Amino acid sequence: MESQVPAGELLIKAAQDEGTYIPRFCWHERMSPVGMCRMCLVEIETPRGPMMVTACTNPVSDGMVVDTESEEVKKAQEAILEFLLANHPLDCPVCDKGGECPLQDQALAYGPGESRFVEIKRSYEKPIRISDLVLLDRERCILCALCTRFSEEISGDPLIEFLDRGNATEVNTFPDLPFSSYFSGNTVQICPVGALTAKPYRFRARPWDLQKVESSSLQDTAHPRIEIHASQNEVLRYTGVDNDATNQGWLSDKARFGFEYLRSDQRLTSPLVRRDGELVEVSWQEAINIAASRLDLIKEEDGGEALAVIGGAQGTNEDAFAISKFARVALGSNNVDARLDDALASHFLSASVDRATIADIDNAGTLVVWAPDLKEEHPTLYLRVRRAAQELGATLVVIHPRATGLDDRATLKLTYRPGGGYQLLDELAHGDHPEVTHAMAADKVVALVGIASHADGDQLAESVAALVRQKATHAKLLPLNSRANTYGALDMGLAPDLLPGRVGLDSIGCANLAAFWGDIPTAIGRDTRQILEGLDSGEVRSLVLVGADPITDLPDPSIAVDALDAAEYVIAIDLFLNDSNRNADVIFPASGFSEKEGTVTNVEGRVQKVNQIRPAPGQARTDWAILDDIATRMGVSLGLASAETITKEIAAVSPAYEHLTWDTLEWDHRDGIVVPIQGAQAINHIPVALAGTKAPKAQLTLHVARVMYDNGVRLQHSPSSHKLGPGAVVHLNPGDAPTIGAQDGHTVKVVTNHGEGEFTCVLDEGTPAGVVYVPFNQQGAASLGPDPVVRVTAVHS
Amino acid sequence: MIDHPDDSHTISRYESTGGYTQSKRALGLTRDELVEEIKTSGLLGRGGAAFPAGLKWSFLAPARPAYVIVNADESEPGTFKDRQLLERDPHQMIEGIIITSIANEVHHAFVYVRGEYPKPARRVQAAVDEAYAKGYLGNGIFGSDYELEVTVHLGGGAYICGEETALINSLEGKRGEPRLKPPYFPAAKGLYMMPTIVNNVETVSNLPHILAMGAGEFSGLTGNADTGTFMMSLSGHVSRPGNYELPHGITWRALIYEIGGGIPDGKELKAWIPGGASAPWFVPEKHLDLEITKDATAAAGSMLGSGAVIVMDEDTCMVKAAERVVRFFAHESCGQCTPCREGTTWLEMILRRIEEGQGRAVDLDLLIDVSDGISIGLAWPPKMTTICPLGPSAVSPIMALKDYFRDEVDSHVTNGGCPFHAHSEEGFVPPLEGGPVERSETEGGRPPEVAV
Amino acid sequence: MSHWSEDTQERARQIIARYPEKRSAVMPLLYLAMAEEGYLTGDGMEEVARWCEITPAQVLSVASFYTMYKRERTGQYLVSCCTSITCMLLGADDVLHAVEDESGVPHGETDDEGLLSVEHVECIGACGAAPAVQVNYELIEGVSPEKARELVQWLKSARPDVVNSDEMQELFGARRSFDWGISEEHGAIGPYPAFQPLGTVGSEVAD
């Protein structure tokens, strides 16, 4: 068979693309070859006769003649398999990998059929725990170096390594230093045998019993592609799907293992209504009636401005669309927001004309990251940026108040005092830090901007964008926000100033929409903060929360606490009781991820399909269906018949989503489609003027930032992941410790003008002198608010 | 190269015999002139692969900085010539380093000494210190503006670090695992992925002599393609073991019987390993009158390798000798390649079983077939089915058993033990590592009882 | 936040300066860590990790690849008997056995007192005068089983602070692979090689 393949491509890949499978264990398309297992030996013709080479390490060249099935090749394959099985425990019946094991499969296809190894096998202690999530059975390991390479090359935390050598070689961690990587689950997925297994899945199923469906994770803003595996209506695991567009096969552990909440027995399963101060179960009929009549009453009395809806950033676009329509058409209110007071301007997030795609990161000459620590909040983007800097030659500029996960790959790093962001921006605008401004002025600049520190407020990122645009004419921007479907929600008009399809709430937008929705209020509504303030002051009387928990999520929770205390009537649609809905008047049980179908839109505007694999528990229903019922009872028909009809309506009302159908997403574009900004009435963002605020003069400044594992409700109900957060800790520079009188591990008291509490002190070089770093929303930790002024004192016990 | 007064390791003695004049002269020569001179001399690398030194230098890629590494990891069983050169003549090597560095436009050289050689390392370090003190190393050597730093690096105990790419990884602070080929030479991408020349101690030590006597005279020292003299480490059952500096081309008979003084106690010669533990074995019936040259040895299916000749007399148990050589490779395998990691240990286990009287009739065939799995086709030189040649080297002793000593293996099996060593002898038997005995049975063999 | 003495830290800095990249100093620093504590501890490896800016797991991965970094408590004297092919041909197994028997320490182990560790090793480049033994990597060539027993006795009773190759060769060795030339004063004080880089030639000088 003769083939044309791109020159320089590895033989193993070229053959595979041409339909010839060369067996392999250690090769992985996303990592550099190590040529260790020797399973992929093939014979090539050379002027000096046939030569055996590994297909995974040799590129094809012009006129190359390759034999993948010669006698010698077969001999080699049989030998390798006999060698690999010699010391393998053959405990397949009790191995999680049994049934989906490359070693089993290749032993069958290429193996000798029997083993002549009669000596003593290598033996190790059966599975050892190498982290809270991962177990390692070294007897099963075939030393393919996939896990060690992943940790070193891809995730950048080489905590799992080869130890010893020769026949005694094993994979392991440093004693007492666990494999506490945010990405450890990937090693479990790519392990070709059952050597690495993950706690949430171990011994729970046999692969042949699993039902599978593809979807996209909503625990990462890039919406990594996943496969959901379930058995008997229980979701048992997610695996990463390799696609070029987003995650390239990888998942953060949060996205991978954070599914256990779905099967929690704390899930809400029937509607609840407050009677005599107690929540009691009622029928759907009754709950809908109660909620609808109360909303109707307030609308009658004070109009739509007295009603508001917060939420929608964690669900599907269809749910978000329904919320938007419900608010505007049924409630007659533009008081609707998917952001929780910690997000950038809606039009900046969803409608910047120069928005970058994730793939643009690969081609960037310079990457500027002035944003939250990507490793903590945007793990897929973190891996992509890391790879671009490490493998693809991009210059990486990282600007952040403290150490970030990307620092070891950064070409340039600027660290600034929290609250000093504008000052630094000013300096950059005036040509200080010439290496940075020079790098920014290069070709092909991609800037990832977001809220690096709340101390600077949420507009700094827009000013940063303005600066980047000024320095590099063709720069592209990726504005970041942390909740996974915020972009989809904004595209659906879940903002006080946006209509579905990234359309501004102006006369043209309203007029166009009127053809579908009838008349809607035209005045710009309240955003989350204004809604909460309105509740507090009484101007807003009732709030509908859809999958939102402002008390937990707001940078300054006190606003939310006061608002929910003052609210006259609160209706919640959610999976669980949480701090914000615990005192609601009516609560509807909602179906969650994997329990419903629909579409979602990620950080780059890529729309993908999410799918259902299990029924929702009890009587839980989708957000859109609940809202449709309430509206109907209020006498307004929203016409929301099914998720798919909603998708059709989205396509009809919003030009950007014009051609999107489920068929397209399921068949032609499984990796999704980036919806165009231009076609969607682009809003050209007007740069925010460079403000001249000065950095705080205080001796200590507070930096509060989200970390991967927090005390969010889904993680709370995912036992394997719940304990992984750092807890109530405060990071200080070792140099500041003596002044405070605290040492590593001591308890200290942290006081701000929003709150105070006791924290365990961690001394950490990554936190600059004068900075007090506290991970946001941790179990047992007091909330400190966004202000940078802070006092830390030793607690003497 | 190896005549030594007592204080041969000092700079004063070295200089009194004309030392450091050639390195100083080299400063005045161009890269092309120096590379050409060494090419003309025909000097072959003495680390084992016998690659022409001048040719290797000419491959050096243009990127800079480039590095020079002297391979002083000498660990091939039977080899102890570099130890003598390091301990007794370190300045000769340092002068060679200076020449190599100038020829290759290098300003930082490393000497990688095996960890078990602290004394040679001390001698080299002391000599390096002397050379720095004299201004022969450091900033502006010999009063020129040429800078040359030399770092002496001590290994950590790993034979595989003699393989040049493993050595480079080791020097980078990594596991001593050989790198993938291509690139075939570190001269393209070596230390820190920069162009690097790796040469053996003996290769480098030859350089001052080549410059002194001229390439022509050097290449004329022997009448054949292998130019210059060659150090052979003779050991085992010979009356006069030791290092001998010889011209290529004498016969094995002359080496073993005349130079080595023959086999002690009037015993017969049974076999010898001609070029370090990696080399296929020779037997007197077939090989005694062959010439000791690279080509003649290759034609007979072996190699001169590191120049180590290990002689075995008639009372040597070939199974045990094979076991010891195979054990070495199993112990030293880096563990990357499946066949080397798993296969060599398997061979070792089978050999030990046979030696201890637990051999089965099928075991010799099994040994041969496992060898075939490690070194596909059992060709010599081996097909490179592993990343480096260590794995395939381990099968050389099995080939000797197969070709010459089948009956000895058989008698172990039928005797239920070693005909040379009484069964109860207080021999040293390292325990096998591992857990419970594997229970599978192979057809035709009796159930194994593996001794621990 | 180094646990090492100021002297050792200074050495570490000097060693790192001898290499173009920090990580290259891992191997010499591992010896330094051994010299600090007598063997390679977890703390020692973490310290090396900090100096070289890699993870402790990476340091362990390197350290465990090589045979000379002892990660278990090792005696003041490490007796290494070569049992590779040439030494075996000339009776090395008996020498090892004599050492094990006389010391009461099986190979691979250390006595309770922490005085002697015994190991068998692969070829140590002394084939010309096999069998050979090293004490703390200081070489003795041409050792008979009887002399091996005397060596063990001597280590146990004389307990030299510094072991020196030339002295032990005189006392317990026989033939040499080659003429050693003038003798050396330097010797080893622990189960790691008596070589210290950077021009302060090796080691501890016997008085």
Ligand SMILES: Cc1cc2nc3c(=O)[nH]c(=O)nc-3n(C[C@H](O)[C@H](O)[C@H](O)COP(=O)(O)O)c2cc1C
């Ligand atoms: C397994 C193995 C071990 C080796 N050991 C050594 C060694 O100890 N010393 C050495 O100089 N070369 C050794 N070599 C050869 C080196 O890879 C390399 O060819 C040599 O250092 C080049 O120097 P030369 O050209 O001067 O011989 C070894 C090669 C292999 C495959």
Ligand code: SF4
């Ligand atoms: S052949 Fe053996 S020593 Fe060589 S690279 Fe492969 S495993 Fe390592």
Ligand code: FES
């Ligand atoms: S797949 Fe090529 S060597 Fe493992």
